[in-house]
Amino acid sequence: MTKHTSITEQSSLYNDLEHMSTTAILTNINKEDSKIAAAVSKVIPQVEELVNALAVRFQKGGRLFYIGAGTSGRLGVLDASEIPPTYGMPHDRVIGLIAGGDTAIRKAVENAEDDTEQAWKDLEAYQINDLDTVVGIAASGTTPYVLGALNTAREKGILTAGITNNPGSPIALAAAIAIEIVVGPEFVTGSTRMKSGTSQKLVLNMISTALMIKIGRVEGNKMVNMQLNNHKLVDRGIRFIMDELHIDYKEAEQLLKNYGSVKEVLLAKK
Incomplete structure (x- = not known):
């Protein structure tokens, strides 16, 4: 066979x-x-x-x-x-x-x-x-x-x-x-x-x-929990915040520095 x-x-x-x-x-x-x-x-x-x-x-x-x-x-x-x-x-x-x-x-x-x-x-x-x-x-x-x-x-x-x-x-x-x-x-x-x-x-x-x-690791269509471990990802995180909160780059950048993650910014400001 x-x-x-x-x-x-x-x-x-x-x-x-x-x-x-x-x-x-x-x-x-x-x-x-x-x-x-x-x-x-x-x-x-x-x-x-x-x-x-x-x-x-x-x-x-x-x-x-x-x-x-x-x-x-x-x-x-x-x-x-x-x-x-x-x-x-x-x-x-x-x-x-x-x-x-x-x-x-x-x-x-x-x-x-x-x-x-x-x-x-x-x-x-x-x-x-x-x-x-x-x-x-x-x-x-x-x-x-x-x-x-x-x-x-x-x-x-x-x-x-x-x-x-x-x-x-x-x-x-x-x-x-x-x-x-x-x-x-x-x-x-x-x-x-x-x-x-x-x-x-x-x-x-x-x-x-x-x-x-x-399990809630995405909000809207964004990776709000991503690790911000290089310039590209930090920039992406800032732009996520700009888009969600309708603010300018400088303000979003400062918020990200203050809170440490996109998720924490959105929890605090939304």
Whole structure:
């Protein structure tokens, strides 16, 4: 019996890539990329289910853990790392874990993703509990590191979700909420850092942004809790205050200096 080839491993719709002109390569990559948003739109109901359940737990003190290997793991780490500066959250509320540890963010760690026990050990280091949420990310839907963690977490009553690019995969079946983004075969066969990775990034953006909005870290359409740790962000904060309070730059700048954050200014002055 022939083994079924997963969508992410199916042959590219294009051939003889090495004979294409640069224009043809770029145009065809773009053609494939244009399919991603439509695929993501189909999983919005599942993302909604996750965000609603996650927000309830998060507001009770629960945390969000992303776990993955390779590109998927790096995307989880990236999304988690952007929450403190963007929304002023503590670093220990949204946490990205990658097979092989922090070394693997920059350099592949051999066989790290094949260990079915390590991810749960990594989660236990954070004293994971039933208020937390574990989101496993794997284009293939088969990564042992992710699968092991999801199985154990679900057994222990922890909310789980799986973001994959192959429908009906083991990770999708293991997770309580399956987010299956079917983007089709990659331009370079099996190179899931491309369409699959981009689709995962879009969904992670949706999860964390919607969560931060729902727990009150955004007002109107502004990041009022952002960390003001460079000139660009200070300037952005001043302009937020100008817009909200209808005052000039100098007055807004002084208020920001006095109160230390956009949020505190608006609480005091609105």
